[in-house]
Amino acid sequence: MTPDVATNKREQMLRDGFCVIEGILSDAFLEQLIDQSEDLIASHVPPPDVRYQGQHVVVEGKDNRIIQEMLDWAPARQSLKQMGFDDFASHGNVIILTKDPGEPALYWHQDWMQWNDPSSCTPWPQVIFLSYYLQDTTVENGCLKVIPGTHLKRIPLHDQLVPAHEQGARFVADDHPVMFSNHPDQVDVKVKAGSLVLADARVLHAAHKNLTDHRRTLILAWHRRPDTIPPYWKGLVPEVLTDRDEGAEYAGSRIPGTFLE
Numbered sequence: 018m019t020p021d022v023a024t025n026k027r028e029q030m031l032r033d034g035f036c037v038i039e040g041i042l043s044d045a046f047l048e049q050l051i052d053q054s055e056d057l058i059a060s061h062v063p064p065p066d067v068r069y070q071g072q073h074v075v076v077e078g079k080d081n082r083i084i085q086e087m088l089d090w091a092p093a094r095q096s097l098k099q100m101g102f103d104d105f106a107s108h109g110n111v112i113i114l115t116k117d118p119g120e121p122a123l124y125w126h127q128d129w130m131q132w133n134d135p136s137s138c139t140p141w142p143q144v145i146f147l148s149y150y151l152q153d154t155t156v157e158n159g160c161l162k163v164i165p166g167t168h169l170k171r172i173p174l175h176d177q178l179v180p181a182h183e184q185g186a187r188f189v190a191d192d193h194p195v196m197f198s199n200h201p202d203q204v205d206v207k208v209k210a211g212s213l214v215l216a217d218a219r220v221l222h223a224a225h226k227n228l229t230d231h232r233r234t235l236i237l238a239w240h241r242r243p244d245t246i247p248p249y250w251k252g253l254v255p256e257v258l259t260d261r262d263e264g265a266e267y268a269g270s271r272i273p274g275t276f277l278e
C-alpha cells in the first residue's frame with residue numbers, strides 16, 4: 018500500500034466506518050485457512066440461536082497455529098501500521114462465520130457494547146473487526162452490507178432495531194420487516210477471496226442471504242486500541258472525551274443512547 022492509499026483507507030474508516038484491503042492473504046495461506054476452517058466447522062455443532070451468523074466457531078489463537086498465524090499476518094499488520102492503526106491489538110481469538118447454501122440474511126446491527134461510555138463518541142475507531150473473506154462475495158452469496166457513517170450519526174433505523182445478537186436479534190423471525198430490510202444508503206461490500214474488511218464496531222451492518230450452492234466463510238477478529246488520542250488525529254477532541262472519568266465503571270450497553278447524535 019502506498020502512503021496515499023493508506024491515508025485514504027484511514028480516512029474512509031473514520032468517515033464511513035469501514036474499508037476494504039484487497040489481496041491481503043497469499044494464495045497459499047488462503048488455501049490453508051480454507052482447509053483449517055473446513056476442519057473446524059466439520060467438528061462443530063452450531064447452536065440454533067446463531068443461525069443468522071452461520072456456524073459461529075470461536076477459536077483461540079493459542080490453541081491453533083494457523084489461526085495465530087492469521088492474527089499475526091504480517092501484510093495485515095503492515096497495512097494497519099501504515100494506516101496509523103498499529104496500536105490495535107487482537108483479542109487473541111477469531112470467530113468463523115459462515116453462510117451455507119440457502120441460509121438466511123444477517124440482521125442489521127452494530128457491535129459496540131459500551132454505549133454508556135463517553136468513548137462511544139470518539140471521532141476515530143476504538144474497536145474494530147478485521148474480517149478475512151475466504152471466497153469472493155456477491156449479493157447472491159451473502160456479502161456484507163454497511164450503511165456508511167452510521168458509526169457517528171444516528172439514522173431512523175437505529176431506533177427501529179431489535180438490539181444485536183444475544184440481546185434479541187438472534188430470536189427475531191427471518192421475515193422481520195426492519196431487521197432484514199434494504200436501506201437506500203446501504204453499500205454492498207463485494208470482495209475478492211483473500212481480502213480484508215475493516216469495520217468500526219459502531220457502524221450499522223448486515224449481510225445478504227446465500228442464494229448460491231456454495232458456503233461463504235469469513236474469519237473475524239476483534240481488535241481494540243488503548244483509550245488515548247491516536248497520533249494521527251489532528252482535529253478537535255469532543256469535550257465529552259476530555260471530560261471522561263477514566264476511573265469510572267460504565268455499565269455495558271448495546272443500545273445507542275445520548276452519545277450517538
Ligand SMILES: O=C(O)CCC(=O)C(=O)O
Pocket residue numbers: 070114123128160161222223224235
Ligand atoms: O456475516 C457477516 O458478513 C458479518 C458478521 C457480523 O457482522 C457479526 O456476526 O457480527
Ligand SMILES: [Fe+2]
Pocket residue numbers: 126127128222
Ligand atoms: Fe457484526
